[in-house]
Amino acid sequence: MSNQVIHALYDDDDTLLSAVKEVRAEKHHIEEIYTPFPVHGLDKAMGLAETRIAIMAFIYGCIGFSVAITMINFIMISDWPQNIGGKPSFTFLENLPAFVPVIFEMTVFFAAHLMVITFYLRSRLWPFKEAENPNPLTTDDKFLMEVAMHGNEEELTALLQKTGAIEITVPENTEE
Amino acid sequence: MYTFSNKLRNLAFALMAVGFAGLVYGFLAAPKTVEEAKAMVATEHHGGDHGATTDEHAAIAAHAEDAHATEEAHAAVDDHASEAHGEEHDASHDVHLLHQLQNKPWAALYVAAFFFFMIALGVLAFYAIQRAAQAGWSPVLYRVMEGITAYLLPGGIIVIVILALSGMHFNHLFIWMDPEVVAHDKLIAGKTAFLNVPFFLGRAVFFLAGWTLYRFYSRKLSLAQDEANDISNHTKNFRISAGFLVFYIVTESIMSWDWIMSIDPHWFSTLFGWYVFASMFVSGITVIALVTIYLKSKGYLEFVNDSHIHDLGKFMFGVSVFWTYLWFSQFMLIWYSNIPEEVTYFITRIEDYNITFFGMIAMNFLFPLLILMNSDYKRTNYFIIMAGIVIVLGHYLDVFNMIMPSAVGDQWFIGIPEVGGFLFFLGLFLFVVFTELTKAPLLAKGDPYMGESERFHY
Numbered sequence: 026m027s028n029q030v031i032h033a034l035y036d037d038d039d040t041l042l043s044a045v046k047e048v049r050a051e052k053h054h055i056e057e058i059y060t061p062f063p064v065h066g067l068d069k070a071m072g073l074a075e076t077r078i079a080i081m082a083f084i085y086g087c088i089g090f091s092v093a094i095t096m097i098n099f100i101m102i103s104d105w106p107q108n109i110g111g112k113p114s115f116t117f118l119e120n121l122p123a124f125v126p127v128i129f130e131m132t133v134f135f136a137a138h139l140m141v142i143t144f145y146l147r148s149r150l151w152p153f154k155e156a157e158n159p160n161p162l163t164t165d166d167k168f169l170m171e172v173a174m175h176g177n178e179e180e181l182t183a184l185l186q187k188t189g190a191i192e193i194t195v196p197e198n199t200e201e
Numbered sequence: 202m203y204t205f206s207n208k209l210r211n212l213a214f215a216l217m218a219v220g221f222a223g224l225v226y227g228f229l230a231a232p233k234t235v236e237e238a239k240a241m242v243a244t245e246h247h248g249g250d251h252g253a254t255t256d257e258h259a260a261i262a263a264h265a266e267d268a269h270a271t272e273e274a275h276a277a278v279d280d281h282a283s284e285a286h287g288e289e290h291d292a293s294h295d296v297h298l299l300h301q302l303q304n305k306p307w308a309a310l311y312v313a314a315f316f317f318f319m320i321a322l323g324v325l326a327f328y329a330i331q332r333a334a335q336a337g338w339s340p341v342l343y344r345v346m347e348g349i350t351a352y353l354l355p356g357g358i359i360v361i362v363i364l365a366l367s368g369m370h371f372n373h374l375f376i377w378m379d380p381e382v383v384a385h386d387k388l389i390a391g392k393t394a395f396l397n398v399p400f401f402l403g404r405a406v407f408f409l410a411g412w413t414l415y416r417f418y419s420r421k422l423s424l425a426q427d428e429a430n431d432i433s434n435h436t437k438n439f440r441i442s443a444g445f446l447v448f449y450i451v452t453e454s455i456m457s458w459d460w461i462m463s464i465d466p467h468w469f470s471t472l473f474g475w476y477v478f479a480s481m482f483v484s485g486i487t488v489i490a491l492v493t494i495y496l497k498s499k500g501y502l503e504f505v506n507d508s509h510i511h512d513l514g515k516f517m518f519g520v521s522v523f524w525t526y527l528w529f530s531q532f533m534l535i536w537y538s539n540i541p542e543e544v545t546y547f548i549t550r551i552e553d554y555n556i557t558f559f560g561m562i563a564m565n566f567l568f569p570l571l572i573l574m575n576s577d578y579k580r581t582n583y584f585i586i587m588a589g590i591v592i593v594l595g596h597y598l599d600v601f602n603m604i605m606p607s608a609v610g611d612q613w614f615i616g617i618p619e620v621g622g623f624l625f626f627l628g629l630f631l632f633v634v635f636t637e638l639t640k641a642p643l644l645a646k647g648d649p650y651m652g653e654s655e656r657f658h659y
Contacts, residue, residue, distance in 0.1 A: 079576065083574070110537055110538075110539075111539060112537065112539075122529075122532065122533045122536050122537070123533070123537065125529065125533065126533075
């Protein structure tokens with residue numbers, strides 16, 4: 026098995042987008058694309074699966090909602106009932122209006138933070154991680170497409186050239 | 202061009218006829234004398250078909266004392282609470298009951314008239330926002346919105362006629378219009394500089410004239426743009442829309458104090474204008490979505506795609522949540538501070554209107570929240586229609602909850618006059634809106650953003 030790839034550098038997101046369509050039409054496998062900013066429509070052009078983060082956001086929100094209710098019920102009702110503003114805390118339901126802002130904020134807090142953490146884990150990002158992008162120009166203004174190569178270097182180079190790549194390189198296999 | 206199908210026209214007329222019959226029945230069935238009123242309440246309570254209220258107030262006698270503590274409207278009529286001696290006290294309570302029962306058909310008429318008027322006004326605000334923001338996604342829907350806002354003038358005139366009839370003492374919807382009440386009520390007397398019949402009606406006519414004027418010119422410019430070679434009509438429309446929005450938010454706020462909040466002349470809420478705005482905005486957007494989907498199902502509006510429906514769905518979802526935010530903000534502050542003159546408003550609603558008060562929260566918040574949360578559902582006509590019908594009915598209940606408690610107290614019921622009022626104005630609304638839709642092409646083809654709107658995709 027050869028893990029060889031070919032790198033094509035582009036200097037425009039529209040060129041990149043049409044290049045992605047052409048390369049996929051020729052049945053080549055695009056391993057990864059590195060861009061300096063999110064390119065609208067790129068995920069659809071690459072044929073990536075729909076994100077499932079929305080479902081996770083809902084689940085995280087539900088977790089936050091339950092945690093908030095449990096927490097506020099323990100603090101304000103069972104552990105240390107307090108009379109705030111002439112509203113003695115006897116039962117949860119009676120004082121519910123006062124708890125709603127807390128419950129709302131905790132729901133949002135859980136959904137937002139857990140969603141960001143999920144996104145980092147899923148993208149394999151964590152503090153002090155080494156950058157993965159093969160070419161530092163992709164943090165500036167260039168776009169890099171990484172296409173799998175199975176001994177068809179010449180055919181691929183020609184194709185990529187045709188799609189408007191400004192530079193085509195075959196990196197040394199550094200994985201060994 | 203759209204042609205008004207006979208089926209829909211007949212439906213509109215049938216709704217009007219049935220609704221009118223219901224309203225007439227309501228007026229005929231209202232008691233004329235104190236004795237009739239007492240007899241009606243007595244049979245109702247024995248009959249037991251008065252579900253919600255029977256449970257809570259099994260005996261009217263036991264309720265009488267209670268009502269005095271909580272019902273400010275009553276306290277205003279009967280200012281001798283301190284010297285409450287049996288006979289006199291009972292008599293004034295009976296008169297109060299008579300007024301409530303006589304108000305019932307009027308309130309049913311007023312709630313429905315205001316609700317459908319409010320939809321047209323909400324759509325007008327939404328339309329002006331699209332114009333002022335120079336939105337790229339919505340021009341394909343301009344003609345639908347213009348069709349709905351056609352109801353603004355007839356609907357507004359009906360509301361103002363009802364207000365004028367109140368001013369002529371045909372009913373007791375607005376107790377501050379009664380000089381007898383004002384004479385015994387220091388709080389209302391202090392507000393007469395603002396709350397007096399001529400100024401009140403003058404304001405109402407001025408507001409409606411302003412809104413209608415904008416609607417008239419904007420529609421004219423929109424039609425002129427269809428055949429124009431330049432975009433000068435569009436630019437003018439943009440300018441008057443921005444101006445209108447300033448006028449609208451001030452007048453809408455005052456309108457909500459006048460037409461709704463003044464029914465409880467002792468009570469006030471500083472965010473009431475926003476609250477009513479949110480209600481009319483979400484009902485308006487929902488009706489845009491419903492009319493659009495109806496027209497699409499008949500083969501019109503072929504240029505509207507599911508991304509436009511998706512955006513309307515997002516607005517329905519978002520503004521429903523916004524409405525809830527305002528509802529809760531108003532409720533929580535009053536609940537927490539617990540000031541007697543403020544909190545009576547919610548005490549009467551929770552005690553006497555428990556089902557409609559909390560049912561409305563489920564219909565206007567929980568249901569749309571859960572149904573419209575999913576992105577795919579917002580693109581599916583079935584879900585938009587289902588959520589839309591619930592939202593529209595929920596906001597009818599919202600208006601019901603704002604007006605009924607002070608007008609009829611615990612004597613409310615969603616019966617023949619209430620349903621009749623809703624159906625009558627629904628029929629009139631359908632008739633006016635779909636007639637207006639036949640008058641111009643459904644595509645505002647001259648709009649400079651039309652290309653962007655037609656290509657719009659998510």
